[in-house]
Amino acid sequence: MKLSVRDLAVTRGGLAILEGVSFDLAPGEALVLRGPNGIGKTTLLRSVAGLQPPETGSVTGAEDQIAYAAHSDGLKAMLSVTENLRFWASVFGLSEIDAALVAFDLTSLRNRMAGTLSAGQKRRLGLARLVVTGRPIWVLDEPTVSLDVASVALFAEAVRGHLKSGGSALMATHIDLGLTEARVLDLTPFRAKPRTRQMDEAFL
Amino acid sequence: MKALLVRDLMLAIRAGGGFGLGLSFFLIVTVLVPFGVGPQTELLSRIAPGILWIGALLACLLSLDRILALDWEDGSLDLLATAPLPMEGIVSIKALAHWITTGLPLVLAAPVLGVLLSLPIPAYQWVVISLAVGTPALSVIGTFGAALTVGIKRGGLLMSLLVLPLYVPTLIFGAEVARRGAEGLTVQAPLLLLAGISFGVIALLPFASAAVLRINLR
Numbered sequence: 001m002k003l004s005v006r007d008l009a010v011t012r013g014g015l016a017i018l019e020g021v022s023f024d025l026a027p028g029e030a031l032v033l034r035g036p037n038g039i040g041k042t043t044l045l046r047s048v049a050g051l052q053p054p055e056t057g058s059v060t061g062a063e064d065q066i067a068y069a070a071h072s073d074g075l076k077a078m079l080s081v082t083e084n085l086r087f088w089a090s091v092f093g094l095s096e097i098d099a100a101l102v103a104f105d106l107t108s109l110r111n112r113m114a115g116t117l118s119a120g121q122k123r124r125l126g127l128a129r130l131v132v133t134g135r136p137i138w139v140l141d142e143p144t145v146s147l148d149v150a151s152v153a154l155f156a157e158a159v160r161g162h163l164k165s166g167g168s169a170l171m172a173t174h175i176d177l178g179l180t181e182a183r184v185l186d187l188t189p190f191r192a193k194p195r196t197r198q199m200d201e202a203f204l
Numbered sequence: 205m206k207a208l209l210v211r212d213l214m215l216a217i218r219a220g221g222g223f224g225l226g227l228s229f230f231l232i233v234t235v236l237v238p239f240g241v242g243p244q245t246e247l248l249s250r251i252a253p254g255i256l257w258i259g260a261l262l263a264c265l266l267s268l269d270r271i272l273a274l275d276w277e278d279g280s281l282d283l284l285a286t287a288p289l290p291m292e293g294i295v296s297i298k299a300l301a302h303w304i305t306t307g308l309p310l311v312l313a314a315p316v317l318g319v320l321l322s323l324p325i326p327a328y329q330w331v332v333i334s335l336a337v338g339t340p341a342l343s344v345i346g347t348f349g350a351a352l353t354v355g356i357k358r359g360g361l362l363m364s365l366l367v368l369p370l371y372v373p374t375l376i377f378g379a380e381v382a383r384r385g386a387e388g389l390t391v392q393a394p395l396l397l398l399a400g401i402s403f404g405v406i407a408l409l410p411f412a413s414a415a416v417l418r419i420n421l422r
Contacts, residue, residue, distance in 0.1 A: 049286050052422045068286045072279030078218040079211070090207035091287045129283075 001061045002026050003048070003137055003168065008057035009192065010043045016055060016192035018044055023185055025168045027136065030159060030179055033172040035187035041172035042070075042141050044187070048170065049139050067135035069143060073126025077115025081106055081125055084114050089132040100131035103158045105151075119146040127155055131162075138162060140171035152177065205293055208284075212301035226263035226306040227313060233259035234317040245322050252321035253382030256331055259317075260310045261342060261375055267306050268346040268367065269353075269360040271298050272417070276354045285421055291414035299340075299347040299410070307339030323386070330385025334398060338378035341402040344409050345370045351413040354420050374401055 002024060009019035017040040025031050033041050046052045048059050049068040075084050085097040101107050104124040109117065114125060123146050130138050138159070144152050156177045159169050163181070216223060237255050241248050275281040284294055314335050315328050323331065349367035353359035380394040 051282060051285055064288055066286055068283060070279055070282055072277075072282075074275075074278055074280035074283040076211070076215055076278070076280070078215055083211075083214075087207055087211045088283075091284070091289060093288065133287075 001065055001136065003059070003061045003065070003170070005048065006058050006060075008044070008047065008059065009055040010040055010047050010052070011055050012040060012043045018187060018190045019056075019192040021057070021187070021190045025137070025170055027166045027168055028163050030163055030169040030171070030182035032177075032179075032182050032184045033170070033187055034174070034184055039187045039191060041187060045139050045141050045170070045172060046070075062137065065135060065137045066139050067130045067133040067137070068139045068141075069126060069130055070141050071145070073122055074129070075114040075122060075125060077113065080111050080113055081117070082110045084125060085128060085132050088129045092133040092135065094132060094134050097128075097132050100128040103131055103161070104128040104154055120148055120151055123147055124151055124154070127158070131158065136167045138167065138169040138171070140169060140173070142173060143171055144173055144175055144177070205289060205297055208289070208294065208297045209301055212298065213304060216301065216305040223305050223309060226267050227309045229266050230259050230263040230310055230313060231317065233262065234320050238320060249322040249324050249386075252318060252323040253327055253331055253386050254379045255321055256314055256318060256323070257335070257338075257375055257379040257382060260307075260314065260335055260339065261371055263310060264306055264339065264342040264346060265364060265367065265371075267302065268350050269363055271302050271347050271350040272354045273350065273359070281354070281417075282421060285418070291417060292410045295347055295351060295413040295417060296344075296406075296410045298350075299344045299413075302347065303340050303343040307335075307343055311335045311339060326388055327382055327386030330391055331382045334378045334381035334385075334395065337381075337395065337399050337402055338374050341374045341398075341405050342371060344402075344405045345374070348409050348413045348416075351417040351420065354417065374398065377401065 004024045006022050008021040009016060011017065021044065023031060033044065035041055043052065047054045048062060049066050050062060082097065085100060089095055089097050101110060104127060106124060106128055109121060114122065117125065127143060143155060147155060156179055159179060162169060234255065238248055272281065275284070285291065311332060314331050318328055318331060346367055349363045352366060353363040356362060377394045377398040381391045381398060384391045384394065
């Protein structure tokens with residue numbers, strides 16, 4: 001199913017930061033969002049994921065299709081790697097987690113408590129969560145934070161596999177993943193013009 | 205849904221606090237009150253039903269900010285919001301998990317601790333029944349308070365201020381059931397009202413909690 005974003009405007013803290021953003025993401029495609037800090041990449045991704053209603057514009061084709069990965073991984077320190085993944089798999093109505101463990105090289109860590117993992121290992125577990133959701137559109141916010149070169153390669157491989165199987169990925173990242181097929185969208189031209197704030201926002 | 209409940213219960217057991225915190229607070233209150241009141245068994249047994257109810261209510265309050273704040277901090281709440289679970293279901297399960305880890309142990313411990321307060325014999329069953337009927341309301345109302353204050357740093361105090369007034373009707377009717385039971389009066393009217401409050405909040409408040417949670421997640 002194609003994700004299409006039309007004329008989207010988003011606000012952060014009541015201030016408009018991006019406007020007029022439009023793009024399409026067909027199955028098998030990857031789109032990388034770029035732009036300086038504070039331009040609104042995270043806010044845009046949250047809007048696409050449905051966590052935040054857009055100011056204007058529309059997002060279609062996202063309903064129940066999106067696996068979202070943010071800065072924090074949503075891991076429970078007191079659960080083991082397998083238990084964390086099992087939980088997310090069953091929330092999404094699935095149970096298969098072995099492929100995800102292999103894809104992110106977590107097999108040897110499977111019985112460790114998530115709280116005892118290093119930052120990079122936690123991140124890998126957070127990304128493995130995407131695989132177990134079985135959702136076709138991955139929305140990723142800085143997925144490579146605290147990953148080393150080898151893990152970034154693992155991640156790029158996982159994204160490539162996901163694209164090949166008909167999925168798509170929308171990500172905000174600064175580093176080059178080596179995904180040559182990914183399109184790049186620079187958000188700088190979409191920065192919102194300054195305008196007066198609408199009063200009723202204070203009450204919502 | 206079931207996975208979420210199992211995970212919350214597992215975390216409550218493993219992280220200690222869940223089962224132990226409310227229960228040990230309840231224990232401390234009921235142990236300390238007789239020392240404060242002094243050796244007047246007759247007075248103590250008169251106030252015992254009320255003390256048990258206040259102790260249970262405060263023990264419940266103690267663990268409310270854990271319901272949603274932990275999931276907010278580690279980002280699970282955002283991820284759950286994008287999962288195929290309805291938000292109303294998520295907050296209901298959270299309230300149920302809180303009741304199982306806090307309310308249910310209190311119901312079971314109340315008759316044991318009643319001995320310390322020289323609770324009159326006929327009151328035992330009514331204290332247990334009123335707590336069993338009333339504590340689910342405490343968990344559901346508490347989840348609403350937790351949803352209102354999620355994302356606020358040190359929101360615990362604000363949440364107590366918001367939640368305590370909402371607890372008053374439950375406390376009044378719950379303690380009334382226990383008191384009337386202790387005096388051998390008919391308990392039908394306050395018990396029905398207490399059950400009405402519980403069923404009412406269980407049916408309606410999850411929608412309000414889900415709505416405020418959606419706003420707070422923006």
